[in-house]
Amino acid sequence: MNKILFKHIDNTGLVLFRAVFGLLIATEAFGAIATGWVRRHLVEPDFTFNFIGFDFLQVLLGPGMYAYFVLMGIFGVMVMLGYKYRFAMPAYALLWSAVYLMQKTGYNNHYYLMMLLCWIMAFLPANRWFSLDAKFTPEIKSPSMPQWCLLVLILQVWIVYTYASVAKWYPDWLDGTIAALFMKGKSDYWLIGPFLQLEWVQFCITYIGILFDLFIVPLLLWKRTRMIGFAISVFFHLFNSVVFQIGIFPYMSIAFALFFFSSETLQKRFLPQKKLYTAGEIIVPKYKKLLITVFSIYFLFQIGLPVRHWFFKDDVLWTEEGHRLSWRMMLRSKSGNATVWVEDKNTGKRTRYNYQALLVHKQKNSFKAKPDLIWQLAQHIRKVEAEKGNDVAVFMDIRVKVNGGKYHPFIDPNVDLASEKWYPFKHHDWILPSPEDYHKKSANK
Known part of the structure; x- marks a missing residue:
C-alpha cells in the first residue's frame, strides 16, 4: 500500500494541469458574467431552486453576485499562476460550491465535476513547480509528488466516464431517439446543421458516445493506444463544444490527458527546463491514516451515489x-405543462394561481418535469401567501412528455404539496406511477 500510494513520482502533469485548470475556472467565472448567465440565474430571479437544505444561500442573490464572480475569477487566475495557491484553490472551491448549491435551473454535469475537481485540487501539492509560489518561496519547490495525487485524479475521471456510458444503456438511447431529438434543434447550425440530421450521423453519435465514455480511460492508460485515445478525445470533445456549446467542460476533459502521458513526454514538450524526477522515494506522511480514510469515504460516495436510483420505486x-x-448526461428530453391551484384553508375556496409571476423564463420551463423543483415551488407559494396573511394549500396538475412521447399525468393533483415533506432518499408517492411505454414515441407507432 505504501508503495502504491506514497511512492514519489514526477509532478510535471499535475503542475501543468493546475495551470490549465486555473485558466478554465477563471474563464468560467468571468464568462458567466459576460454571457449573462449570472444575470439570468442569480440576479434577476426573486428566488432560486437551490439544493434542498441550502435555502440560506438565497441571501446572496442579487447584483452582488457580479462582484462574487469577479472574485472567483481572480482566484482562478491565482490558481493558474500558482500564486497563494493554498488559499486561492480552497477559496474558489468554496465559492463555486455555493454557486452550485444555490440554483438548479442552470444545471450542468460539468458544474458538479468542476466542484469535485476544485476540492481535490485543494488537497494536492500542485504549486510545487511552475508557479509563483515556488519562485517566491523556494523551500516549497519540489519536482515530485506522492503517487496518490495522480491516482485520485484518474479514478475520479474514470468514475465519471464509466457511469456516463452505463447510463446510456437504455432503449431510447440505443435506438437513436435521443440523438435525433438533440440534433433536431441543431438543424440551423452553419455548415454542419443539415449534416447532423442524417440518420447515419445520428447513429454514429449514439454509439460513439457509449464507446468513448466506456473505453477512453483504458485507451489513455495503455501506452500503445495512448496517442490514438488522445486524438479521439480531442475530436470528440471539440465536436461536443461546437455542437452542444457546454462551456469549459470539453476543454477540461481534453486537459485530463495530462494525467496519462508520461512525465518525460510532458517535460520535453512543455517544461524543458524542469528537472525530471526519477528517484522513486517512498515517503509515508504522518497523516497517512487520515488521508486514506478521507479518500476512501469520498470514493465510496462517488461510486454509490450514481446507483442510488435503483433503490427508489419506479424509473429514474x-x-x-x-x-x-449520477453522471446521467444528456440522456433525455423532457417537457411539461402545469396548472397550479391554491386553496384557502379557512374558507375552502380554490383558485387558479399565477405561478409564472414568481418565476423568470428559464425557471418556468425547467420546473415542470422535476419533482424537487415542483415541491420547492409549492413551498415558495405557501411562503409568499403566508406573508400576505393567507394560509393556503397548493395543488398542481402537471403533465409531462419524455423523449418525444405523449403527455402523461405526472403529479397527483389531489395532494397538497405545500404540506408534504421532502425525503432525499425515499420515493414520493405524489409522483404518479410511470405509464407503460411513457418514453416511447407511441403516437407515431
Missing part, C-alpha cells in the same frame, strides 16, 4: 429521483 427517467450527482 420518469421520477427524476436519484438523477442528479
Whole structure:
C-alpha cells in the first residue's frame, strides 16, 4: 500500500494541469458574467431552486453576485499562476460550491465535476513547480509528488466516464431517439446543421458516445493506444463544444490527458527546463491514516451515489429521483405543462394561481418535469401567501412528455404539496406511477 500510494513520482502533469485548470475556472467565472448567465440565474430571479437544505444561500442573490464572480475569477487566475495557491484553490472551491448549491435551473454535469475537481485540487501539492509560489518561496519547490495525487485524479475521471456510458444503456438511447431529438434543434447550425440530421450521423453519435465514455480511460492508460485515445478525445470533445456549446467542460476533459502521458513526454514538450524526477522515494506522511480514510469515504460516495436510483420505486427517467450527482448526461428530453391551484384553508375556496409571476423564463420551463423543483415551488407559494396573511394549500396538475412521447399525468393533483415533506432518499408517492411505454414515441407507432 505504501508503495502504491506514497511512492514519489514526477509532478510535471499535475503542475501543468493546475495551470490549465486555473485558466478554465477563471474563464468560467468571468464568462458567466459576460454571457449573462449570472444575470439570468442569480440576479434577476426573486428566488432560486437551490439544493434542498441550502435555502440560506438565497441571501446572496442579487447584483452582488457580479462582484462574487469577479472574485472567483481572480482566484482562478491565482490558481493558474500558482500564486497563494493554498488559499486561492480552497477559496474558489468554496465559492463555486455555493454557486452550485444555490440554483438548479442552470444545471450542468460539468458544474458538479468542476466542484469535485476544485476540492481535490485543494488537497494536492500542485504549486510545487511552475508557479509563483515556488519562485517566491523556494523551500516549497519540489519536482515530485506522492503517487496518490495522480491516482485520485484518474479514478475520479474514470468514475465519471464509466457511469456516463452505463447510463446510456437504455432503449431510447440505443435506438437513436435521443440523438435525433438533440440534433433536431441543431438543424440551423452553419455548415454542419443539415449534416447532423442524417440518420447515419445520428447513429454514429449514439454509439460513439457509449464507446468513448466506456473505453477512453483504458485507451489513455495503455501506452500503445495512448496517442490514438488522445486524438479521439480531442475530436470528440471539440465536436461536443461546437455542437452542444457546454462551456469549459470539453476543454477540461481534453486537459485530463495530462494525467496519462508520461512525465518525460510532458517535460520535453512543455517544461524543458524542469528537472525530471526519477528517484522513486517512498515517503509515508504522518497523516497517512487520515488521508486514506478521507479518500476512501469520498470514493465510496462517488461510486454509490450514481446507483442510488435503483433503490427508489419506479424509473429514474420518469421520477427524476436519484438523477442528479449520477453522471446521467444528456440522456433525455423532457417537457411539461402545469396548472397550479391554491386553496384557502379557512374558507375552502380554490383558485387558479399565477405561478409564472414568481418565476423568470428559464425557471418556468425547467420546473415542470422535476419533482424537487415542483415541491420547492409549492413551498415558495405557501411562503409568499403566508406573508400576505393567507394560509393556503397548493395543488398542481402537471403533465409531462419524455423523449418525444405523449403527455402523461405526472403529479397527483389531489395532494397538497405545500404540506408534504421532502425525503432525499425515499420515493414520493405524489409522483404518479410511470405509464407503460411513457418514453416511447407511441403516437407515431
